[in-house]
Amino acid sequence: MTAPRAVGVRRPYAAVPATVRTWVEETLGSPVVATAEQVGGMSPGCATRLTCADGTRAFVKAVGAELNPDTPGLFRREVAVLEHVGAHELWARLLASYDDGAWVALLIEDVDGRHPDFSHPGELEAVLAGTDRLSAVLQERDVPATVDLVDVGHRFQVWAESLDTLADAPVEAPVPDWLRSDPHGWAGILRAEAARPMPHVVHWDIRVDNLLRRPSGDIVFLDWGTAARGPAWVDPLLARLERVDEGWFDGSIAGSPALREAGDEVVTAFLAGFGAHLAVRSAVAVDVNLPTLNDFRIRESRRMLEAVARRTGR
Known part of the structure; x- marks a missing residue:
């Protein structure tokens, strides 16, 4: 499991x-x-x-x-x-x-269910299909501007800044040397995405601990504390991060219309920016009563940056 x-x-x-x-x-x-x-x-x-x-x-x-x-x-x-x-x-x-x-x-509501098993093809497919459906439903639901949602565009800008400044990042930040010069211009790609309109609500925190599978097989999405305004492709991408360290991830991008439209270059820039940002934060962040958070940052950063290396032939 x-x-x-x-x-x-x-x-x-x-x-x-x-x-x-x-x-x-x-x-x-x-x-x-x-x-x-x-x-x-x-x-x-x-x-x-x-x-x-x-x-x-x-x-x-x-x-x-x-x-x-x-x-x-x-x-x-x-x-x-x-x-x-x-x-x-x-x-x-x-x-x-x-x-x-x-x-x-x-x-x-207490949902009768358990976390889905991403190693089971049928349960993984239910998560991906459920995420596509969630994206469609959320585009029809209105959350007024008075609600302080996360701004995904701003997050992309922050990640771009992290990529821009990797050469000066602390030496203990777990960033591979080849990434410190942003050789593929991923910061610019993230800034271009940040400039696009983002009118719709996205969950922005899809991972297995925020999902339950009902006995019927239907997926329920939990924990809306980081709900955001962002592009339609981010939730389908986040749903695939559970297996970002496998070649399956690269082939699965074509299975999502939103990710196909975004393109492989944007997906790789997302992984590079998010992974680099987490790596730098692991060296500089001060967390209050969150003793496991930094290990999580390091682990997730490593998984994403190894995927970037795989996707670029490093």
Whole structure:
């Protein structure tokens, strides 16, 4: 089975403030009698499946600024996005939200399912087909400009800057020497993509720990804290990163109309820019209560940059 790539150190539900737990039980209308902690993702807050005395089930995620100053903002974005996109079988429904200024919590539909196995051809194909369907559905859903979505164009600009400055990056940044001069002009490709219109919502965080497979085989997309405005091809590309270190990845690009339109050069520039940025961040970032994040950066950077080398014959 494919295991989550991102695994954090989370606070258990029992350690969440009593005010939040009281809100949960009042909202669900029954006391919580059983919990099942989830480990995927990087948030230091709880991610817990709940069962109530009357049989009601729900999923709760909660975090406080005392755990990490940035994560409550991600939760607030997720609340706003789920409120605006409404209900759909492709994502878990928001039941209620809590925000006292310090702690933010979401009660979400508890989906009966497990993480898909990307090594199983049928389950992988269901993820790719589900991602294409998600992209189409999101183009029909409106999230107003007042919601602070991630700007993918800006992220491309940041990655381009990382590529431009690799020659001056810390020596401990795990960047291959051949990439430090940006030999293929990938920074320019990313800037050109950043200048294109990006009117639609994208998930922007598709990986196995944010996916569940229902018993029916249908895929459900979780964790909307980094929802963004970006090009239609980014979610199909992210869905393929689970196997970016295999030749399968290169052949799979043709299976997505959006990725075919973007082209192989753009895909490689994405991998080079994202991989280089993560490598540099692994040497300079300061993380609060996210002890596994830097290993994740290093591991993902290596996978992407090795794919760049493979795709360019390095």
